Amino acid sequence: MKLNKFYFTLFALLVAIPGVSQPLVKQNIKETSDKLIKSALANDLGFERLAHLTDYYGPRLSGSEVLEQGIDWVVQEMEKDGFDRIWTQPVTVPHWVRGKESATLDAPIQKELPMASLGGSVGTPEEGITAEVMLVKSFEDLEKRSAEANGKIVLFNVPFTTYGQTVQYRVNGASAAAKHGAVASALASVASYSMQTPHTGTMSYEEGVKKIPHAALTTEDANLIERFIKRGETVTLTLKMEAKNLPDAQSRNVIAEIKGSEFPEEIIVMGGHIDAWDNGHGAMDDGGGCVAAWEALRLIKETGVRPKRTIRVVLWTNEENGLRGANEYLRWVQEDEKSLDNHILAMESDAGVFDPIGFGFSGSDDAYKILVEIGKMLKSADSGEVRKGGGGADIGPLMRNGVPGMGLNVDGSKYFWFHHTAVDTIDKLNIDDFNECVATMAVFAFAVADLDVRLPR
């Protein structure tokens, strides 16, 4: 008995020291991961599907027919892949439409300016709004010069620093300007580089403040206006915007999964958002994230190895101007599937399917250590780095309810060149980077799903 107890203790100790006798990431997982990497990097179908989705169903804004047609096409294609279950989840979404829009510089020169009404903005009267431009460099600048704003179009010309900082002027600029009596507001597009490129995106109105139209100009034209004003010119602008908010519409989250062999109730969820802004094709934002997750699942299915846990892909709808898809998924998980505690890990790709670096993870240190081990399998693709901190908008509701989450990190150097513009097309991506993203998502998803241990919270 003593001897038996000794052996038992030794065994327990070895099991408890990962990487000694009982590695967390076992040989069979490594073999499958190698297969996944190889098949992902040699794969054409994913990029072809991404091109198809974004070429045919480009302006996939919530409430649009194009989005629903795109979703139909995705579901129809997924049926070919032999997943265990594919379904859509109804989501009520906002329905904002852009309509025709124009910005015309009337003085000191006449010029049509490329522009983009911001999602959620009200329109102008049919004849437009013509007013002098008051250019400000910050909210503080506006506050200080409050007396000048009355009857003006306030233009926020704020150089891009980080998205989080600069986007404040897009989201909150209209109400800030309206409080000082502005008749409309505009901003230099939230962009790290521009070739006369207007960037759209969502905005919101503060309760109790007059709703005024809000639009993005190009950074170049905002700077042109600033130069004119510095020369002492009075700058006059006419905005014509048909933008309006229609009654809510119906959309869908798309869900596909492979059931786990041992713990089918435990779920690794990964995905991106299927909706996209209406002025482009949403290739990088976020067709790429959707199709990469979908391809990762397809390639896992193709290995013939069924992981211990369920792997689920969700293509959330309405990330761009409401996050209703992500919120409905959480509600469904909590109230209907009752699977929140069994959501082991949520993974998102919404930073563009550029050359991947790895993942940014938010969760416990114990889980982090395991993910670092998994990342080592991606050495050949140089995409296995796990950084602390990260997530994504669509997995945010899950994460705020305790689910460990991580977002794919990529070379983001051009992300804000293309973000929310007509330039976000498939030609700005390349198949090798995309395939590496697929490999990275597939390896992390499969490994976490197939571990002996449940990823700790």
Place this chain on the structure above:
Amino acid sequence: MKLNKFYFTLFALLVAIPGVSQPLVKQNIKETSDKLIKSALANDLGFERLAHLTDYYGPRLSGSEVLEQGIDWVVQEMEKDGFDRIWTQPVTVPHWVRGKESATLDAPIQKELPMASLGGSVGTPEEGITAEVMLVKSFEDLEKRSAEANGKIVLFNVPFTTYGQTVQYRVNGASAAAKHGAVASALASVASYSMQTPHTGTMSYEEGVKKIPHAALTTEDANLIERFIKRGETVTLTLKMEAKNLPDAQSRNVIAEIKGSEFPEEIIVMGGHIDAWDNGHGAMDDGGGCVAAWEALRLIKETGVRPKRTIRVVLWTNEENGLRGANEYLRWVQEDEKSLDNHILAMESDAGVFDPIGFGFSGSDDAYKILVEIGKMLKSADSGEVRKGGGGADIGPLMRNGVPGMGLNVDGSKYFWFHHTAVDTIDKLNIDDFNECVATMAVFAFAVADLDVRLPR
């Protein structure tokens, strides 16, 4: 006597060996060059003038009022600089107008495509031209598939290699397509990078061939159409173009000069072209070249050192779609001023005022050697390299008549990102690069003008 003869021979020998006792580029030239470089690099006025010219008088196409207003402004500013003589030279120029234009993809998806009618193109009927797109990859491809072209819009989707090669489809595409029965033609913009950027530029019709409308789409949309066709789709496009050629109009070359102290009849001419395409602001092409040459002359004037020869700045009109300014200048030089033989050197900047490298020179080896010596004075600015071969469109007529010519070489990596587009604005340039271009032009112009020897042909 013998001793005298010895000394005389020694003296003659020393004079004959440049760089020994009698350097070609004497100390006083070096001192003035150093001053020029210093003053150029510390100068704000030039870049401010370039911003002013291009902000206020952007679409300076031949025949337009904007061009003539821009010329008036330049002349008025030049008056402040105290040059010995400033005048304009009447030039009869073509007058093409773009009017409204649109390209709409009708099938397999509906999409408004950014586009640019090409300079010189005829328009479409008011209702537009709607036809199936025949996409070709080269003139040879079109020849081979001639039978397919009848009634189609031929789209040349040819990847950018060099400007000289790719521009053939812009210049000659319409007649090539019309010969095979096409009803209109289009091409992927001549661009080395694109962010949904249509590039305009001049085109021409072959005599005796039906004139059909010719337009540029973006490279992205040409590739989108190619992907649709590869998927077996029938692609239908509607072009609406109001483009037309009006009767010739009047424009002007702008000329300013400092008279030489010893050989005033000998002329160093430098400049750029004052006209620009109508879809942008012509900052790099070629406001920058114009103002750099003008600033070089102003800074030479400011040194207080009058060079031995005359230095003349010419801002040629109508480079973009006719070269009438350059041809009229040659005619005037030959017939009126009778100064062709005394045109010592012609210098042009029309490659963008980006970080300068030096000059590309076409002329005799003896002249080349002298220019190489002059270039050494620009070591501090790293812009004194003289390469063999080079010139420019506006100095072409002079060069073909025996005048040594050279064109400013710069970092051209982004030139065909912006060329002939709305993106060609002052913000794509920077004051330091611009000032280095000014320094480079000033040093070469001054040194050649002040040499003891006349630059040999």
